Amino acid sequence: MQLETTDSTIKENDQVIIKKEEHLKVMQVRKNRPFWMEKIKFTLNGLIGQPYGTTFEVKNGQMVRLSRKSSEEEKDADGTSGIDNRNLNDCRSNQKLSREEIYKMKKEGVSGESIVETLVENSSTFRTKTEFAQEKYIKKKKKKHLNVFTVLKPTTRLLCEMHYNKGPSKICNLRVDSLSQMLVYGNVRAHSKLMVVETCGGLVLGAVMEKMGGYGTVVQLYTGTAPVRQTLEAYNFPQHFYDSLHAFPLNKVNCLEEGEIIRQHNKNISEVQVKTEPLLLGNYGGKTSEQNIEDISDVPKEGVSEFELKKEETEEDTVTENENGLSSDRDVSKESETQNEENQEGKGAISCQQIAKRKLEEERNAKRQLKQQHLEKSRQILLERNMDGLLVACKLNPTPIVMSLMEYVAPSRPIVVYCQYQEPLMECFVKLRQRGGVVHLTLTETWLREYQVLPGRTRPNINMSGTGGYLLTGTTVIV
């Protein structure tokens, strides 16, 4: 349990966040594996054994640890500066150093720091710039030429920031303040028993699991054939966190009580899907707007989902194997070992291929059965109808999801629905009012503004995010 707090050194195979200025990137620490960031190629070998939060400079493709400078030292000692920009003209000849010369310096392995110094020396206008402009100039040049990175432990805060800055459409434009409110209004804490519906690549699920710290139960209700959870990897959750995670397909929700259909699940996925999907939609008349949204989003649906699914499948497999303490797999391998021996004694190497084939089939069967058991387990959890809350953040129309899944939430528990659009939540609000059984229904939006704080120059940032999405919250009651 103390893992999060005591584990402060970087280990091989850890997922880490590499930060350069505002750029964040999740990477796995693998020996000798080169990676690219901001046009620089390097390996992460130097990270292993170092504490999180360390700052590195890339020199000759290797990471070299930097000592943290106090802000005092960073101030420029050279005092000459101008009063305003009346004599400054935007002109290329202001910088005497040519592009080729800079490139040559870089190739020779000159440090970023000294490149910036040389640039300042060779700037004919630097001394006439105002103090503020000088500072800005240095900052700009440093950003360009200094290959300094900070290595951070992935947290929900950083992962949300990273995704929001990189491609907010992939996380339904879920801004950090909205996500934080989902967790707070959902009363997410250790020992909760929650339902999560999300299409944010696992960010919301990961956030929920992080805040639960491995205690309690989460059931992820997913669309498609397997849950999408790629962001989960970045959290470095210990194995026991996954023991509390369950999954159940959304397209089986309407027939949750009929065990038969679940049993068919693996035999004929496609057939069941065809049967149940219209059932789910039929209740609320319209079609889901998934198609429309897919059209808008920049990623081609087919390619991505296929990729995700494949990835997911392998992931899930490793998870399930570990989940059962490898017991079933060991049995299988033992069995096949004895078989191997028998075969070697008796028939020799008649049919290695056959054995391999059989082994593969057995493994597949075992996996299928495991999946079946997990599905049944999730179903049983839901059927207790005492979930501690429902969190929804997805690109599907939330109303049918909320109306169906509300049945499984205990009384006096929170329901939190996030949507990047306001109208679906208005609809949900009205439907919940009509249905009853929910009090304290609240539709909100938050406004988030960051500030530049500098002596004598404090003001809001020039740009701010226009929307962080909308939130509908309420508390279930006995009707």
Added chain:
Amino acid sequence: MSFAAYKEIIEEGDTVILHIGHENMYPLTVKKGETFQTKYGALKHEDLIGIKFGSKVHATKGYMHVLHPTPELWTVNLPHRTQILYSTDISMVLMQLDLVPGNVVVESGPFSLTLSGTGSGSLSHALIRAVAPTGHLYTYEFHKQRAEKAVEEFKDHGLSDLVTVNHRDVCMDGFGLDHIADAVFLDLPRPWEAVLSAKQALKLQGGRICSFSPCIEQVQRVCEVLSESNFTDVTTMECLVRKFEVKSINMPEPDLGDMKDPHELGQGEGEGHSSDVKREQVDDNGSPQVKYAKVEGSSGWQYKHKTRKNSEMFSFRTALPPHQMPGHTGYLTFATLYSE
């Protein structure tokens, strides 16, 4: 006992939230023999014992719901003093401090801000929730009675094991903690005075800090001191919530008078056809009505005077923001201390 974990059935001594109507809720500690007066009449505490959270209960003149307390319901229902931290700010604080179960967190502030005079602090409850069941909250209060009251309330709420209340002036005497905290929260009039002590409280491997201040001058100074003390990634933000009311609105269509109808006026159909502008309108039954907006004729525009029996309505559903809302709560400044 009902704050620490969810429970199903209400027992004596539990804190419950009475939901009487929209935006009308009261916190209540259940005691046998007592009654609670509401606008729907008197409610006997005894009636609550043994029923489920979320149940409907009847008072003498109406019914209401009895809810399980959460830090958020608690925050909403505190009698609002001059300043308290709202759930929006609290959410941001919890997220930005990277709090997870098992963490040690330090909170300092005059409880008049983070803890209302009658109830426990909304932030304290949220912080405890975030670090429970294996973490701990150290909270500081320089007012003796308030500190004592806080101890009592955490006990009532079943949270004593997760929190230590210190009666101490943090700005004068510091936190007295040595490198045990993952995060520190400051809600002080002069937060910069507590920064060094906060640094001392944070673990050697580093941690996060937050300072909540209503005024920009405070932010300015605390940011300077944070940078001087080797805190990095200093960011200041403001977070406001807009609450919407979902409403169906009927907007009367304007009566611009009826246009001259060429058929009624007996004008030939072929006449002036080229310049006819058709406007389609959909009436309540969904059938389109075709109106002639402009007709080229000898007299140009003509008006027909006819009183409308049922004025047409443009109906829509909207989410109305409030006419007045909190425009400022405080600035949140966050920073990171990395291991040195």
